[in-house]
Amino acid sequence: GAVVSQHPSWVICKSGTSVKIECRSLDFQATTMFWYRQFPKQSLMLMATSNEGSKATYEQGVEKDKFLINHASLTLSTLTVTSAHPEDSSFYICSARELVVYAGELFFGEGSRLTVL
Amino acid sequence: SQQGEEDPQALSIQEGENATMNCSYKTSINNLQWYRQNSGRGLVHLILIRSNEREKHSGRLRVTLDTSKKSSSLLITASRAADTASYFCATASGGGADGLTFGKGTHLIIQP
Numbered sequence: 001g002a003v004v005s006q007h008p009s010w011v012i013c014k015s016g017t018s019v020k021i022e023c024r025s026l027d028f029q030a031t032t033m034f035w036y037r038q039f040p041k042q043s044l045m046l047m048a049t050s051n052e053g054s055k056a057t058y059e060q061g062v063e064k065d066k067f068l069i070n071h072a073s074l075t076l077s078t079l080t081v082t083s084a085h086p087e088d089s090s091f092y093i094c095s096a097r098e099l100v101v102y103a104g105e106l107f108f109g110e111g112s113r114l115t116v117l
Numbered sequence: 118s119q120q121g122e123e124d125p126q127a128l129s130i131q132e133g134e135n136a137t138m139n140c141s142y143k144t145s146i147n148n149l150q151w152y153r154q155n156s157g158r159g160l161v162h163l164i165l166i167r168s169n170e171r172e173k174h175s176g177r178l179r180v181t182l183d184t185s186k187k188s189s190s191l192l193i194t195a196s197r198a199a200d201t202a203s204y205f206c207a208t209a210s211g212g213g214a215d216g217l218t219f220g221k222g223t224h225l226i227i228q229p
Binding site for chain 2: 006034036041042043044045046049091093095105106107108109110111113
């Protein structure tokens with residue numbers, strides 16, 4: 001299957017700083033990328049859907065000014081947590097979809113663990 | 118909102134036994150998928166079953182889907198210690214552009 005890479009795997013930052021997480025599809029062009037958030041021992045909650053070259057679609061309750069998503073190319077989407085606070089500490093996972101070669105199958109990154117002090 | 122609800126939330130069995138996890142959902146779906154997640158890691162896709170399928174096998178995995186009851190089950194036969202993980206069902210409702218909606222998951226522990 002295809003590979004999706006996330007970077008960084010983990011990050012610790014001070015409250016008030018901004019953190020950028022990258023999601024790359026390594027060997028395919030992702031028409032759509034999805035960002036999920038997972039709190040400890042809980043399920044994945046879809047945050048937003050991004051299509052290359054267009055604005056992300058955010059799920060209800062997700063602040064778009066807080067979680068900035070950029071999908072500038074078919075292989076890269078970034079999630080920026082702006083002015084991070086301790087309650088933003090979580091495991092963020094991206095997934096990517098390609099409709100032709102992989103028939104719409106979703107591939108997940110390994111996740112990025114954010115800890116805000 | 119959560120679409121899928123798995124039960125049990127946690128399951129502990131002896132190595133070699135079979136493990137069965139169930140998932141219920143609320144709206145109509147195109148397909149239902151099962152994923153495994155090891156602690157602190159990303160998701161591994163296990164199996165996908167389409168809405169017009171009733172049962173599917175992959176190695177030691179067997180998945181059933183009952184669209185009339187809006188439920189699915191995942192059976193892992195002859196469990197191994199390496200099967201210890203959290204298992205999530207996820208549903209897809211849209212035409213391919215939508216993200217998956219995940220259930221709360223079942224934490225499976227295989228005791229050696």
